[in-house]
Structures are given as structure tokens and as C-alpha cells.
Amino acid sequence: MVFKARYIALIVYLLFLLIPIYWLLNxxxxxxxEILRSFSxxxxxxxxxxxxxxxxERGWAAGYVNSLIYVFMNTTISLLVALPAAYAFSRFRxxxxxxxxxxxxxxxxxxxxxxxxxxxxxxxxxxxFDTHIAVALAHCLFSVPLAVWILEGFMSxxxxxxxxxxxxxxxxxxxxxxxxxxxxxRGGIGVAVFFCLMFSWVELLLARTLTSVDARPISVVxxxxxxxxxxxWGLLAxxxxxxxxxxxxxxxxxxxxxxxxFALGRV
Amino acid sequence: MNWMYxxxxxxxxxxxxxxxLISMTLWQVAAPSPERRGLLPLSTTPGDxxxxxLLSSAYFHLLWLGLTDxxxxxxxxxxxxxxxxxxxxx
Amino acid sequence: MERTRxxxxxxxxxxxxxxxxxxxxxxxxxxxxxxxxxxxxxxTRFFVGTEWFRDILRDDSLHAALGRQLVFSFxxxxxxxxxxxxxxxxxxxxxxxxxxTLVALALPLLVPWNVVGTIWQLFARQDIGLLxxxxxxMGIDYNYTGSRMGAWLTVVAMDVWHWTSLVVLLCYSGxxxxxxxxxxxxxxxxxxxxxVFRHVQLPRLTGVLTIAxxxxxxDSFMIYAEPFVxxxxxxxxxxxxxxxxxxxxAIGQFDVGxxxxxxxxxxxxxxxxxxxxxxxxxxxxKG
Numbered sequence: 001m002v003f004k005a006r007y008i009a010l011i012v013y014l015l016f017l018l019i020p021i022y023w024l025l026n027x028x029x030x031x032x033x034e035i036l037r038s039f040s041x042x043x044x045x046x047x048x049x050x051x052x053x054x055x056x057e058r059g060w061a062a063g064y065v066n067s068l069i070y071v072f073m074n075t076t077i078s079l080l081v082a083l084p085a086a087y088a089f090s091r092f093r094x095x096x097x098x099x100x101x102x103x104x105x106x107x108x109x110x111x112x113x114x115x116x117x118x119x120x121x122x123x124x125x126x127x128x129f130d131t132h133i134a135v136a137l138a139h140c141l142f143s144v145p146l147a148v149w150i151l152e153g154f155m156s157x158x159x160x161x162x163x164x165x166x167x168x169x170x171x172x173x174x175x176x177x178x179x180x181x182x183x184x185x186r187g188g189i190g191v192a193v194f195f196c197l198m199f200s201w202v203e204l205l206l207a208r209t210l211t212s213v214d215a216r217p218i219s220v221v222x223x224x225x226x227x228x229x230x231x232x233w234g235l236l237a238x239x240x241x242x243x244x245x246x247x248x249x250x251x252x253x254x255x256x257x258x259x260x261x262f263a264l265g266r267v
Numbered sequence: 268m269n270w271m272y273x274x275x276x277x278x279x280x281x282x283x284x285x286x287x288l289i290s291m292t293l294w295q296v297a298a299p300s301p302e303r304r305g306l307l308p309l310s311t312t313p314g315d316x317x318x319x320x321l322l323s324s325a326y327f328h329l330l331w332l333g334l335t336d337x338x339x340x341x342x343x344x345x346x347x348x349x350x351x352x353x354x355x356x357x
Numbered sequence: 358m359e360r361t362r363x364x365x366x367x368x369x370x371x372x373x374x375x376x377x378x379x380x381x382x383x384x385x386x387x388x389x390x391x392x393x394x395x396x397x398x399x400x401t402r403f404f405v406g407t408e409w410f411r412d413i414l415r416d417d418s419l420h421a422a423l424g425r426q427l428v429f430s431f432x433x434x435x436x437x438x439x440x441x442x443x444x445x446x447x448x449x450x451x452x453x454x455x456x457x458t459l460v461a462l463a464l465p466l467l468v469p470w471n472v473v474g475t476i477w478q479l480f481a482r483q484d485i486g487l488l489x490x491x492x493x494x495m496g497i498d499y500n501y502t503g504s505r506m507g508a509w510l511t512v513v514a515m516d517v518w519h520w521t522s523l524v525v526l527l528c529y530s531g532x533x534x535x536x537x538x539x540x541x542x543x544x545x546x547x548x549x550x551x552x553v554f555r556h557v558q559l560p561r562l563t564g565v566l567t568i569a570x571x572x573x574x575x576d577s578f579m580i581y582a583e584p585f586v587x588x589x590x591x592x593x594x595x596x597x598x599x600x601x602x603x604x605x606x607a608i609g610q611f612d613v614g615x616x617x618x619x620x621x622x623x624x625x626x627x628x629x630x631x632x633x634x635x636x637x638x639x640x641x642x643k644g
Contacts, residue, residue, distance in 0.1 A: 006446070006447040009447050010444065027485075080372070081372035099318065109575040113600040117607045117617060137380055140376050201469060203582075244467065251463055255456070270387075271387045329410065332410045
């Protein structure tokens, strides 16, 4: 009996998770007029028109491209600086290491809203306002600490004897790090990339504040399209569905390592 | 640097913080201190005590500003004494 | 792992220091500068000392926003942590269904935060949303754009939908880490299901649960995009939480001094909370 109750509870919960997403899909295949005229549990006049509009109208497609550009920039920067730092934290003790590590974590916890005003003025004064790199750098606020935190966990799991053997064999630090150590923590890098991509992709406030036209991300295109012409629910739903795809793709690639990432509790 | 709108008091504030941090680092590099247990209910290193002292000072100032109309200088004076107490005996 | 003392490790940390200095230290110093001045335009500014702090600390609408924030954060914690543990206990332990449930669970986490708002907007509207129509059909008057309670409950439901999976995934990996021997010992003792949970599973989950509470509390404390899209903070100000309050003040009204003072207070709250949690986590790992 207990056995069955368990699975019923789980199924009810999963339905609770999936029904809102189904509803989004349902709406994305309907014309706005149909959505407003009649209430139906599935699209009666199935249409791909909403998707066609997103791919052909300039603002929408550009929004996706802009988002992807700064997300990739952010992930690259985060990984490049976080890899050596995570190695230092996992292998060495040095003055202030604990405090430094804590201070990095506070940046992961800090609300982006706190940094809104100075970011706005900073990037405007250095002429980076409304560029992709501005958003990428601003997102480093939380993605770099996150990457350091995750990578440190994975690196601590690699025995130190491997480093020592390599140094005895005459490897220099950069050569050891790139040819031996990085392949060993592939899984950890995958998980770090996953979370950097994800948190940069889902963030709205900073991306919205630091851009106006040229680097406008998809999330902003979506919020602005609401106020402009009254709400086209079908179009909005289709745009929402398309934002789910990158996350689903990335999770497919790191699916085997993700459980380990969560086991460390580092997100 | 124009957009940062520096003022003399804030510049002094950050200079003091920077001097404290740098001298603490040099001190700890030269002679690392072990964790110990003092007045505070957990064992701390000097760096931990500095952090606790500064953070609690910030909260004391907020309380002072929120609850009284007196000049914040009084609180600052008290906090310097508090910081010394925490560093020495905390 | 025993780590060796090596001050040259600072060189490896340096790149992170530079990037984070640019994205955290300099902005934070700037906020401090702003908070002690009345800045009318780049050439007209006055030093006002601690006036903005006095002003903010005694602002009733801010107290109200902080109160709403705390009630919201504790409510979602009270729902998400027990629910997360319960669902994690219900998860299958082997077979093909593990992978399927894990992916289904991870789905809400991957939805951009503003799209979470959009999904719930479409889902909960009383004219076109499945949830809204169903509840109204049951004879309950539900309209999240009109009633304060309806709006607040919808935001809570949305947050539960969005983030409980994180707690589930953390607890699930924590449960998987418990060796089978513990369960066998409990079975030999004839322990009830509850006793197994209370004395075998729960003690071994404290580590991941501390982290789950930390992450959920901090993230709910900075919630912005979801209610911004769903309710816009309304009706009235019933779903205006701290981040939105601050963003409106800073970018909407360009009230630089007040926003900066508020930012610092907000940051100090986060700093103290992070420190408490971090100390608990590191001490429990040592002990």
C-alpha cells in the first residue's frame, strides 16, 4: 500500500509541474483570436503561425541571438578565471583563503538589484552600455562565484597524488593543468558550464537595465511586446516555448554528471 | 572615475578599510595566528573577528540612525572601542 | 583533503579577483559614495551625510516591503522544504523512471525567470488560463489581477512550482548517498517507516538541507522577474518585494541617494545571513 501511495504522490506532483508547461505549448499553437474566443484543452485549429512570425520578424530573432551571445561570453569568461582559482582553493592554504571564498559566495547570494545603479553608470561611463560584453561582465557577479564553488568541489575529489606524480615526471604547471587535470574534471566543468549558462540565460533584471536596442535580450523583447500592442498571447507563448529549448539541450549533455553536482549541494 | 562621485569622507572610510585589510594580511603572512576561543561563542581567527566586528558595527550604526536623532559620531566612537574589544578578547 | 600552505596560490586567484573587483567591489564602493550625497546632476551634488539612511530606515512603505518579503520567504521555505523532502522520498531508486523523473523535475529550473511569470500568467488568468477557469468553475471567486490575496497566493504557488524541484534534487542526491547497510540495520531492528526517516534518513540529510535552506532563502529574498511579469507588484503593492521596490526606486525614479542607501541596507542583511549560514555549514562539515 505504502509503495503505491508513494508513486501516486509523485505522479500528482509531476503533473503539477508539467501542466503549466503543457498549457504554454497549447497556447503557442493557437491564434490569439481563438485563445480569447473559446476555452479549449487542446488547440482546435492547430497553427504554427506564431512560430513563423518569431522567426521572420526582426526584433524576435535578434533577441535570441543577443541572449545567446552574452550567455556564451559570460560562460567563457567565468570558466577561464574560475578554473585556476578553484584549483588554488582546492589544493592550497593561503592567507585569507577562507575569507576570500566566503566573499565570493556572498556575491552569489547578493541581489542583482543592489548593483543596478552603479552598473548602469559604470557601463555608461566606459561606453559599454547596450553591448553584449556589458551584460556578460555584469552576470560574472554571480556566475564566477558559482563556477569557482562547483569546480572546487569536483577538484577536491581528485587525489593530490596525481598532481605530485605529474610534477615529479617533469610536467610544468600549465602543461599538467591542461593535459592531465582538466580532462580529469570534465564532468565538473560540464556542470559548471551548465549552471553558468542557465543562470545567465534566465536572468532578467541586469540584462534589461544594461541594454536598450542593439543588445536587447529575448526576455526583454518579450516583456516589451506586452505593453506595445495589447497582448498577443499566442505569440508570447510561442516565444516562451522557444526559450525552453537551450536549457533542455544543455541538460541533455550533462545529464550523467548533474546528480553528482547536486550531491555536492553547490548551485 | 567621475561617475563614482567620490567625497572626502567616503574616501577616508575606504582608505581606512584598505589599510586595515592590508596590514592584517601582512601580519598574518608574517605570523599566522591559530583559531582560538574568546568571548564570542565560537572559535575564530583574527580575520573572522575583524569581519564580525565590522559587520556588527555597521548594524549598530543602522540601529542608531533608525532609533535616535543624535549625531552618528557617538556611535562611531563606540564602535571603535567595540572593534578593539572584539579583536583583542573576542 | 590536507592542503599545503602556499602563498603563491594568490596568483591563481588573481584573475577572479580582477573580474569580481570590476563587477562587485567598484560598484559597491560607488553605492557607498552615492548614499551620502544628494545628486541632482553630474555637476550639482551635495554631501548629506547619513540623511538618506535615516530617511530609509524610517520609511513605512519600506518596512511594509521588508515585512512582505520576510513573510513570503518564510512561507515558501515552509512549503518547499517539507514538500521537497517528501517528493524526494517518493522518487524511484532504480530503473528507467529515475532518469525520466529527474529530467521532468529539472524542467522548471531551466525556464527563464520572466517566462515563469508568463507561463503562470497564461495558466492562472480567469478568462483563458486552465487554473483560473477551473477554480472559478468550482465556484470560488479567483482573480489574481484583482484581489490581493489571489495575487499573493498565485505568486507563492508559482515559486513552489519553480523552485521545489531544487530541494527535491538536493535531497534525492543526499538520500542516494546513504549506504544500504543503514537501511538493513533498521529493518533488522523492525523500525517503522517513520522511525527510518527520523533516525536514519533525516540526520544524513542535514548537510544538503542546510544548503537547500540557504539557497532557497537567499534566492527568494532577491525574487524579481517572476512577480514583475505576473502581477507587476500589484494589486496595490501586495506583491512588491524588496528587489522590485529597489529597482523602481533606482532605475524608475532615478532616486539615486535613497536607492543607494537602501541597496547598502539590503546588502548588509544578505551579508549577515550568508555569514550565519556559511558558518553553520563549514562548522558542521568539520564536526
